[in-house]
Amino acid sequence: MGKDTTQRQSRPRKTPVEKIIEAAMQLAAEKGWQAISLADVAVTAKLPFSEVYQHCPSKPAILDALARQTDTAVLVGVTGPSDEAAHDQLFDILMRRFDALAPYKDGIRAILRDAPRDPLSTLCTGPQLMRSFSWMLTAAGVSTRGLRGLARTKSLILVWLTTMRTWLNDDDPDLGKTMAALDRNLRRAETWCGLTGRRPDREAPAAAAA
Secondary structure: OOHHHHHHHHOOOOOHHHHHHHHHHHHHHHHOOOOOOHHHHHHHHOOOHHHHHHHOOOHHHHHHHHHHHHHHHHHOOOOOOOOOOHHHHHHHHHHHHHHHHHHHHHHHHHHHHHHHHOHHHHHHOHHHHHHHHHHHHHHOOOOOOHHHHHHHHHHHHHHHHHHHHHHHOOOOOOOHHHHHHHHHHHHHHHHHHOOOOOOOOOOOOHHHHO
C-alpha cells in the first residue's frame, strides 16, 4: 500500500455538516451571502438537497452550525478553570476561536458585509452567540449566573465582535494586531463592566448550557 493511500485512509472524512459549512463559506466569499441559496450549497457540497435541509434548513441554521463547530474546536483544547488569570484564559480562548474560523475568513467578511441586507441571518445568530460565549466564560472559570453573568456574556460578545473588525483586516500570520486589539478590548471590558469579576464559583461547563 502506497504512502498516499495510507494518508487518504487516515484522514477523517468530513461530516455532512462540515461539508455544508465549507460550501456555504466558499459561496459567500465568491458571490456574497445574500446571493446564495441552500440549493447552491447542496451543489457545491455535493450533497442531496434533502440532506442539506435535514441538517441545516436555512442559512441562519448554517451560521448556528458554524458557531457550534467553532465552540467544539475551542473547547477541545480547554481543560477547565485553572489558576491562570481569567484574563489570560479568555484571551487564549478567543484567539482559539479566531484560529478555528481562519479558513472561513473571506466568507465571514462577506456575511458581515451583507448583514444590513440580510438581518434575519444576523438576528438568528443571537441565541447561539449567547450560548457560545457563556460556554467560553465558564471554560475560563468566570461565573455566568444571574443578571451579572448575563451582562458578562454580552460584554464578551462585544469584545469578540469589536476585535473581529481588526482580525478581518489582519493578514499577518502572527495576528499581532488582532492580539493587541483583543488584549486592549478585554481590559476595557474588565474595567468598565467587571467582565472577569472575582474568581468564579467554578461551575461545571454544563451549567452554561442550561
